[in-house]
Amino acid sequence: MKRRSIFLIFVVALLCSSEAMAQGVSYLEGNEFVLAETKQVNQFFRRFNGEEDYDGTRFYSSDSLYHDPMLRQVYLSNLFDKQDYNMPDSMKNSFIFNVTDRYSPKYLNHRKNDWYAQVDVIINYENQKHPCTLFLKMERENKGTKWVLANVYFQPFTSMFKGVDFFGNEPYKPGPYLHPKSHEIKFINLKKAFDRLGEIEKYAANEFNPDYLTLFIYELKRGNAEFLDVKNVKFHFFQVDNWYFELSSLSRKNMNSGWLITDLMRVAEKDKEILRKYIFFHENNHAN
Amino acid sequence: MTYKVLFCLYFILVFFSTPDTPCIGQSSADYFEEEEPIDPEQKLKVDSMAMEKIRDLSKYIAIIGSKNTPFSEANRVVSRALELFAEGSVIGVSSLDKEEVKQYEIKKYFERLMALSYDQVKIQWFDIQYISDLEMTPDGKYVGVVTIYQKFEGLQGDALIYKDVTKKDITIYVERKIMQVEGTHVNFWDVLLGDIVVSETVL
Numbered sequence A: 001m002k003r004r005s006i007f008l009i010f011v012v013a014l015l016c017s018s019e020a021m022a023q024g025v026s027y028l029e030g031n032e033f034v035l036a037e038t039k040q041v042n043q044f045f046r047r048f049n050g051e052e053d054y055d056g057t058r059f060y061s062s063d064s065l066y067h068d069p070m071l072r073q074v075y076l077s078n079l080f081d082k083q084d085y086n087m088p089d090s091m092k093n094s095f096i097f098n099v100t101d102r103y104s105p106k107y108l109n110h111r112k113n114d115w116y117a118q119v120d121v122i123i124n125y126e127n128q129k130h131p132c133t134l135f136l137k138m139e140r141e142n143k144g145t146k147w148v149l150a151n152v153y154f155q156p157f158t159s160m161f162k163g164v165d166f167f168g169n170e171p172y173k174p175g176p177y178l179h180p181k182s183h184e185i186k187f188i189n190l191k192k193a194f195d196r197l198g199e200i201e202k203y204a205a206n207e208f209n210p211d212y213l214t215l216f217i218y219e220l221k222r223g224n225a226e227f228l229d230v231k232n233v234k235f236h237f238f239q240v241d242n243w244y245f246e247l248s249s250l251s252r253k254n255m256n257s258g259w260l261i262t263d264l265m266r267v268a269e270k271d272k273e274i275l276r277k278y279i280f281f282h283e284n285n286h287a288n
Numbered sequence B: 001m002t003y004k005v006l007f008c009l010y011f012i013l014v015f016f017s018t019p020d021t022p023c024i025g026q027s028s029a030d031y032f033e034e035e036e037p038i039d040p041e042q043k044l045k046v047d048s049m050a051m052e053k054i055r056d057l058s059k060y061i062a063i064i065g066s067k068n069t070p071f072s073e074a075n076r077v078v079s080r081a082l083e084l085f086a087e088g089s090v091i092g093v094s095s096l097d098k099e100e101v102k103q104y105e106i107k108k109y110f111e112r113l114m115a116l117s118y119d120q121v122k123i124q125w126f127d128i129q130y131i132s133d134l135e136m137t138p139d140g141k142y143v144g145v146v147t148i149y150q151k152f153e154g155l156q157g158d159a160l161i162y163k164d165v166t167k168k169d170i171t172i173y174v175e176r177k178i179m180q181v182e183g184t185h186v187n188f189w190d191v192l193l194g195d196i197v198v199s200e201t202v203l
Helices: A002-015 A031-036 A041-049 A069-077 A089-099 A155-161 A190-195 A197-203 A212-222 A269-281 B003-014 B040-064 B071-083 B106-116
Strands: A115-125 A128-141 A144-153 A225-237 A243-250 A258-266 B090-094 B102-105 B120-131 B142-156 B159-181 B184-200
Touching (some): A031 B120, A089 A243, A128 A155, A155 A212, A212 A225, B040 B071, B040 B142, B040 B159, B071 B106
Antiparallel strands (some): A115 A128, A115 A225, B120 B142
């Protein structure tokens, strides 16, 4: 018990150190920033769950501090981007209170697949550089795990399919169609349909949705698209019931640095599918 | 821009609709446990083997980058350094002022380092590193990432020509192997370095 109290005091003292500590620090003495930084996503998981010491030594279930709620509260308060004022303290505190509840604690599990990596990349497409967003998720294969492509957002594709009511929320608008007696005339009117390329998707079935990942792989295989570079990576977490948060990497010369929560939202479980779709497919979510 | 405002608007628009689009989410029960987790003692051994290889790499970089190293010796050290890596490994380099991560094959990276030829290369380590958990890959190997921080200084004479402080995220591949020693099977861990991302930091 005494060891635990001393340790928590030490952690709080280190995490609460003011930025004044940054003044005049030379590289090799500047380790408190490195120590405080959430250096890997792995460390974010471990700190979130209370599964490691302040210096990164792993706790196991036999250790007294493993999953300790007080330790988690200290860590969690420093896992938010403190310079983002769009996340009110009341909301952050409510989240921390919720996930560290003694009777119903919530932990993150990287093998639970309801979290996504958003990777912003550069693609050379038809001899021009284009930004492109890849979404990856974790999947099991054989005995191990791997990241797999779940979706692609690529503006040259999405602009081709502007006529598709992708989210299913547009009011009915009359459009072109193949009339119900077309079979009697051997579908000779198809020629006219295929000449109307701007509205061609109106001739598709209700359940039609363009699959951008298929298109992306097709264009890579055809040699029309070429992968160039990775620009940025962030993560979307849906694992905590009734919450969503975003994780991004921030490089700063202070104690609030590394992989941090950069957005937090209360989202009812029934509405999470809408948010996933928004993140995956909505143009406002992509810098294209 | 934060998602909140946009999502709220979007949510209002779709709240009463019943989209036909396929479900992209997964049930919260979809998770998988690793079949053969490495026990803590073995993990400590593997961690120390990985750190040893990373320290070797650092020494080699200092030798390769120094003009005082004869060309033939530098080539020999490059070969030794390449032996530390799994085939096809790359180094990605990112700087604070550029968004892209530039990638080099590991051999190309060493050749570029040789061409820089400082009179002296100083590499100093921060005494903190972070070693991730090991995860099993589909082919039964384990993979982890070691993060280290280093200060690199390239000098010509006494003049400092280049310096940076970087965070290096180094992939390690770990494989359990068996070899025969005097008729008995001996288990051992083989550790190889893999892809590396070098990021300039503000430290």
